[in-house]
Amino acid sequence: MAARQTRWLRFSSPPRFYDLAGRLAPGFAVLAGLCFIAGLYTALVQAPPDYRQGESYRILFIHVPAAWISMFLYVLMAGYAAIGLVWRIRTAEVMAKAMAPTGALFTFLALWTGALWGRPTWGAYWVWDARLTSELILLFLYLGFIALHAAIEDRQRAANAGAVLALAGVVNVPVIYFSVTWWNTLHQGVTIRVTSAPSMDAVMVLALALMTLACWMYAIAVVLWRARLELLEREWRSDWVAQRLGGGT
Amino acid sequence: MKTLAAAFLSLLTRDLTLALRRRQDALVVLGFFVVVVSLFPLGVGPDPQLLRSMAPGVLWVSALLATLLSLERLFSEDGRDGTLEQLLLSPWPLPLLVLAKVLAHWLVTGLPLALVSPLLGLQLGLEPGEMGVLLMALLLGTPVLSLVGGIGAALTLGLRSGGVLIALLILPLYVPALVLGAGAVDAALYATSPGAHLSLLGALLLLTLLLAPWATAAALRIMLD
Numbered sequence: 001m002a003a004r005q006t007r008w009l010r011f012s013s014p015p016r017f018y019d020l021a022g023r024l025a026p027g028f029a030v031l032a033g034l035c036f037i038a039g040l041y042t043a044l045v046q047a048p049p050d051y052r053q054g055e056s057y058r059i060l061f062i063h064v065p066a067a068w069i070s071m072f073l074y075v076l077m078a079g080y081a082a083i084g085l086v087w088r089i090r091t092a093e094v095m096a097k098a099m100a101p102t103g104a105l106f107t108f109l110a111l112w113t114g115a116l117w118g119r120p121t122w123g124a125y126w127v128w129d130a131r132l133t134s135e136l137i138l139l140f141l142y143l144g145f146i147a148l149h150a151a152i153e154d155r156q157r158a159a160n161a162g163a164v165l166a167l168a169g170v171v172n173v174p175v176i177y178f179s180v181t182w183w184n185t186l187h188q189g190v191t192i193r194v195t196s197a198p199s200m201d202a203v204m205v206l207a208l209a210l211m212t213l214a215c216w217m218y219a220i221a222v223v224l225w226r227a228r229l230e231l232l233e234r235e236w237r238s239d240w241v242a243q244r245l246g247g248g249t
Numbered sequence: 250m251k252t253l254a255a256a257f258l259s260l261l262t263r264d265l266t267l268a269l270r271r272r273q274d275a276l277v278v279l280g281f282f283v284v285v286v287s288l289f290p291l292g293v294g295p296d297p298q299l300l301r302s303m304a305p306g307v308l309w310v311s312a313l314l315a316t317l318l319s320l321e322r323l324f325s326e327d328g329r330d331g332t333l334e335q336l337l338l339s340p341w342p343l344p345l346l347v348l349a350k351v352l353a354h355w356l357v358t359g360l361p362l363a364l365v366s367p368l369l370g371l372q373l374g375l376e377p378g379e380m381g382v383l384l385m386a387l388l389l390g391t392p393v394l395s396l397v398g399g400i401g402a403a404l405t406l407g408l409r410s411g412g413v414l415i416a417l418l419i420l421p422l423y424v425p426a427l428v429l430g431a432g433a434v435d436a437a438l439y440a441t442s443p444g445a446h447l448s449l450l451g452a453l454l455l456l457t458l459l460l461a462p463w464a465t466a467a468a469l470r471i472m473l474d
Contacts, residue, residue: 085467140421147417151408160471161404165418168400168464172422175453179425182449183432 014231015240017091025224032217039210047203056120059113061207065215067110067131070138071173073103073219077145078170081163091227093159094234096166097149098227102219104142110135130181137176141169155234256341257349264353274322275357282315282362286369297374304373305383305434309427312362312387316394317419319358321412323350323402324469333406334473343469344462351399351462359391375434382437382447389450390430396461397422403468425453 011017043061050057077099084093114132115125126132148165152158235241268275289307290300327333327350336346366387367380375383401419405411433446 137421137424140417144418144421147414148404151405151410151414157471157474160474161468164400164464164468164471165404168397168422171460172425175425175456176421179428179449183428 012089012091014091014235014238015244018228018231018240018244021224021228025221025228028217028221028224032214032221035210035214035217039207039214042203042210043207047207048201053121056117059117061211062215063110063113063117064208065212066106066113067135068212069215069219070103070107070110070135073099073106074138074141074166074173075170077103078166081159081166085160085163085167090159090234091231093156093163094227094230095223096163097159098223098230100142100145100149101226102222104139104146106215106219107135107139107142111139130177130183133180134173134177137180138173141173145169253341253345256339257345260336260346260349261353264350265356268353268357274319275361278315278319278358279361279365281318282311283365283369285311285314287372290373301374302438304370304375305431305438307373308366308369308383308387308434309390309431312366312391313394313420313423313427315362316358316391316398317416319354320398320402320415320419321405323354323399324406325402325411328406328473333469337470337473343466347399347403347462347465347469351395351465354399355392355395359395360388363387363391375438379434379437382443383434385447386430386433386443386450389447389454390426393426393450393454393457394423396457396465397426399465400461400468403465403472406469406472426450429453 011020039061043058047058047061049055077096080092080096080099083089084096111132114135118127119125145162145165149158149162152161232241232245286307289303293299293303324333327336337343339346363384366383367375370380370383398415398419400422401415404418405415408414429446429450433443433450436443436446
C-alpha cells in the first residue's frame with residue numbers, strides 16, 4: 001500500500017508531471033480528433049431525425065457533453081484545489097488552475113448551444129429554467145475563480161485563495177441547484193422541461209457516447225497542456241526547467 | 250472557557266464601539282438600501298399591482314447590494330493597521346474571532362436593513378402580515394449574507410481591485426439566500442404559508458454558521474501569510 005502510494009505521488013513532482021503530461025497530451029489530442037470525426041459522422045449523417053424535434057435535436061450531441069463536463073470539471077477542480085491546499089502539492093494547484101478556463105468554456109458552450117436549441121424547440125432563446133439558471137451561476141463561479149487567480153500576483157497565494165473559493169463554491173453548488181429548482185417550481189405554474197425521450201435510438205446513443213468521449217479527450221489534452229505551461233511559468237527559476245528547455249543559465 | 254467567551258465579547262464590543270464612533274459608515278449603507286428601493290418605482294412605473302408583486306425581489310436584491318457595499322470594510326481597516334495580524338497571532342481560535350467580527354458587522358448593517366425594510370415594504374404596497382414575513386426573512390437571511398460575505402472580504406483583502414472582485418466572487422454564492430428569502434415573501438403574497446421557505450432559510454443560516462467562519466479564517470491566513 002505504502003509502496004503504491006509513493007509510486008503515485010512521484011507524479012506530483014513538477015518535472016515528472018511535466019514529462020508525463022507532455023507525453024500524454026498529444027495522445028489525448030489525437031484520440032479527441034478521432035472521436036470527433038467518428039462522433040460527428042454518426043451524429044450528423046447516420047442518426048435519424050427525431051420524430052418530434054426534426055433535425056434541431058442534433059445540437060444536443062454537443063450540448064449534453066458540454067453541460068456534463070462543465071459540472072464535472074468544477075467538482076474535479078475543487079478536488080484538485082483541496083489536495084493542493086491540504087497537502088501543499090504544487091502540481092495539484094496547477095491542475096486546478098488549468099481546469100478553470102476549460103470548464104468555463106464548456107459552461108459557455110452548454111449555455112450557447114442550449115439557447116440555439118431552445119429557440120426552435122421552446123420558442124425562446126432563454127428560459128429561466130432551473131437547469132439553465134444553475135448553469136449560468138456555474139459560469140459565474142468559474143469566472144470568479146479565474147478573476148481571483150488573475151487579481152493575486154503571488155502565485156502560491158493565488159492558488160490557496162482560489163482553493164478556498166472553489167471549495168466554498170462546491171459546497172454551494174448543490175444548495176444553489178436545489179434552491180433554483182425550488183424557486184422555479186414556485187414561480188411558474190407550468191415549466192418547460194427537457195422531457196427525456198422515451199427511448200433513444202441506438203445510433204443516437206452511440207453518437208452521444210462518441211461525442212462525450214471526444215469532449216473529454218479534448219478537455220484532458222488541453223488541461224494537461226495548460227498545466228505544463230503554468231508549471232513552467234511557476235518554476236522558471238528551477239534547474240529542471242533549464243534542463244528541459246535547454247537554455248542553461 | 251471563561252476567557253474564550255471574554256475574548257469573543259471584547260472583540261465584539263470593540264468592533265461595535267468603532268462602528269458607533271463612526272456612524273456614517275453604517276448609515277451610508279442604510280441610505281443606499283433606501284435609495285435603491287425608492288428608485289425602482291421610478292424605473293418601472295407607479296402601478297401598485299406591479300410594485301407589489303415585485304416588492305420581494307426588489308427589497309432582497311437591494312439588501313444584497315447594500316451588504317456587498319459594506320463588506321469591503323469588514324477586514325480592510327484591521328488589515329491595514331495590523332490588528333488582524335495580532336488576531337491571527339492570538340491564542341484564541343481564529344474562526345471564533347471571525348465570528349465575533351461578522352456578528353458585529355451584521356449588528357451594524359444587516360440588522361438595521363432588516364428593521365427598516367417594513368417601511369420600504371409599505372412604500373411598495375405590502376400588507377402588514379407580509380411585512381412581518383419580510384422582516385423574519387431578512388432577520389434570518391442577512392446573517393447568511395454577512396457570513397458568506399466574510400469569505401469574499403477575506404479573499405480580496407489587500408487586493409487593488411478588491412471592491413469589484415468581491416461582487417463577482419460573492420454574488421453567485423448569495424443565490425440560495427436570495428431565492429429562499431424572496432420566495433418566503435412571495436409565498437405570503439400569494440396567501441400560502443411561508444413556513445417552508447423560512448425553515449429552509451434557517452437551515453441555510455445554521456449551515457453557513459457552521460462552515461463560513463472556518464473558510465474565512467483559512468482565507469485570512471492565506472492572504473496575510
